[in-house]
Amino acid sequence: MRYPSLGAFLRLASTAQLAFGAAVFNWPDPLLDTLDDQLYRPFFSPASTFALNCNPRDNSTIAAQWLRLAYHDMATHNATTGTGGMDASIAFEFTRPQDVGVGMIESLVDFLVAPNEYVGMADVIAMGAINAVIGCGGPVIPYRGGRVDATEAGPATVPEPQQDLASHIASFQAQGFNQTEMIMLVACGHSLGGVRQVDFPLIVTDDVPAGIQTFASTLGFDNTIVHEYLNGTTENVLVVGSNVTTRSDLRIFSSDNNVTMQSLASSDTFNTVCADLIGRMIDTVPSTVTLTDVIEPLDYKVWNTLLFPQGGSLAFLATLRIIHTGTNPTVTMFWKERTGSFCPPQGCSIGTFQVTNVDSSFLASLKGVDSFDLHSFNASVDLTTSISYFWFEVNHNDGSAPFVVDNNGKNYTIDQDVLLFDPRRSSFTIAGLEMVVGVKDPSGTTNVTALSTLTGSTEVPVTSSTTITFTLDPSWPPADGYTFYTSPISGKASSNTIHATVNGTAYSLWVPFLDAPGV
Structure with a gap:
């Protein structure tokens, strides 16, 4: 099989980026609304803050863990069948040997509070990947939303270090990357992090005081991994480790006589290639899913x-x-x-x-x-x-x-004024929210329910939903033509959609997470 030259690859990448416009926000749009906040407002999502400055964790960095999580989630994709990809199936897979490492569950826990009824864990994992790269000094990667979370594990298709070159080429080809792109993506991904001895004792066989053998001598996202490989000074255990069987980076990097690795010696080229390929990685979704256009800060x-x-x-x-x-x-x-x-x-x-x-x-x-x-x-x-x-x-x-x-x-x-959330009558407690809603129905016989989206746990890091029922609240007598209903809302609720049928007409109202009265 023939592969395009690097110049042709970069021209294709540039053309592909220009083909996408910016997402247009037509209010109300809970998906874009939430993603815009999580991307561009600090503290609205842990993915926008935790990985800054290449923050350390577990003798590695949070950024390295987030980027690894994103790839392992995507690696279930099959380009032929159009299944798998960035779908948060990793939440059901992190106990597999190929997904070993405390960073997997730690990263999922980092993201627990971010998903809601409209934004899934897969969107947050993708967001974590782009923040991991910039948090360590790497390039800006365009972000699109709209991924759909899986409800079960995907196939065990993450490439493993002991596999031969043909297996790696086949795995990446199934994911939608050719051999040249495989080399590039591995170099980009292994710019950060390393191999922890506790996770891979058959790979890191020598005494490592820090507990991890890093891929490169620098902490940040850069092409040091390329230069150290080319000049023979690398300590990347997947290149020079004593276990020859697990030298997967060596087999991959040298598979085209180092032509691709030499092309990545330019920092600008490295950043351009990595921005495109990591962007393609996080945009790899099942064929049934359509992502938004690139989400830019809204004027x-x-x-x-x-x-x-x-x-x-x-x-x-x-x-x-x-x-x-x-x-x-x-x-x-x-x-x-x-x-x-x-x-x-x-x-x-x-x-x-x-x-x-x-x-x-x-x-x-x-x-x-x-x-x-x-x-x-x-x-x-x-x-x-x-x-x-x-x-x-x-x-x-x-x-x-x-x-x-x-x-x-x-x-x-404002499409209706019959079913309204009342923040001034509601009360916020440590346990959660005592939510009060007003219904324009003086008979007081309306059935009011809510679909409440709950954050996951460290044991089951996926969201769940529950239906709750509101009851008439005698502490708030009817006023201004409204009758008031109350229900406790769990402190784990990330969003709630209220439903009521009044005089044969169904009404609904989305109430995102609230943490203080009147916000």
């Missing part, structure tokens, strides 16, 4: 919207997140009624009551976004006419015309 994002009855009106809270540019724009929120006439022709309006500047993630900063400005609004909406949709006007106060932010011309639609 304008509606966030934290809440609508609930309060004191004879409807309280409507909303935040417009804007990428900070150093200016101080004036932002006004407008809305229109659901029924009747209450607002003037141009719409009811209110200015911000608070502007907060918040940090961006390290990934966002690498994309030129150093922080965000949160413009918060607290509107009192007429109870009778209610609200049907809203939009914003941004005035940069520089003589230019105000800019309208209206959900890409579709407006931000």
